[in-house]
């Protein structure tokens with residue numbers, strides 16, 4: 273694993289600059305989201321659209337390239353986590369705005385060997401908190417969703433029990449970010465994950481977080 277990681281690092285140094293490796297290889301389970309969440313006919317929002325800036329598109333292309341190694345896979349993204357979009361319908365929080373680019377614009381990639389979920393994120397203007405910057409709650413949302421999805425893909429269904437965030441540098445709206453999470457350890461039903469948010473060029477560390485997920489069922 274270490275060797276393959278080194279190869280990727282040499283190829284894409286800016287993506288991996290701030291990354292820490294999981295301390296140990298974790299026991300994972302095979303969880304298939306598609307078996308519980310029919311996605312037929314639903315739009316995959318994790319694909320490029322016209323609102324994606326060049327930095328987001330560039331990072332997306334690099335990670336898509338990494339999927340050819342077999343280590344990474346792109347995670348489809350729909351506006352529902354279960355098949356309940358009948359009538360008025362319900363929406364997953366991150367996908368509850370119809371217009372592209374104004375809310376959470378993101379896509380995710382998962383590396384099973386590293387129990388790692390990466391989210392490429394471009395916060396839109398509707399996420400504003402301080403003038404021109406992302407609201408802390410929207411930052412918590414993308415962290416929980418990234419690390420939570422990583423925990424789900426690693427261990428199966430989970431709920432967030434605790435989320436601890438250090439906001440280090442404000443996040444300008446419209447910028448491109450790399451949200452990088454991994455499952456650090458699993459103790460019984462408790463799944464501990466770490467996550468950080470860095471700028472697309474890895475020059476700024478915006479946010480660090482730790483999360484505790486509890487396995488269900």
Ligand SMILES: CCCCC/C=C\C/C=C\C/C=C\C/C=C\CCCC(=O)SCCNC(=O)CCNC(=O)[C@H](O)C(C)(C)COP(=O)(O)OP(=O)(O)OC[C@H]1O[C@@H](n2cnc3c(N)ncnc32)[C@H](O)[C@@H]1OP(=O)(O)O
Nearest residue numbers: 305353416417420421424431432433434460461462484486
């Ligand atoms: C949003 C989607 C993102 C896109 C994903 C894309 C693809 C993936 C596809 C689908 C995946 C879907 C979603 C992604 C996943 C997550 C992201 C969003 C997650 C959420 O948005 S989720 C909503 C907010 N979340 C809640 O609404 C939780 C409310 N809560 C509860 O439902 C219970 O509280 C629960 C279930 C947490 C535990 O309850 P329980 O009865 O099952 O277990 P119990 O209490 O016995 O605890 C067992 C052991 O955990 C320890 N423990 C428990 N809590 C602790 C704490 N806070 N601190 C330290 N230790 C704690 C105990 O001390 C014991 O430890 P020990 O075993 O050592 O004694």
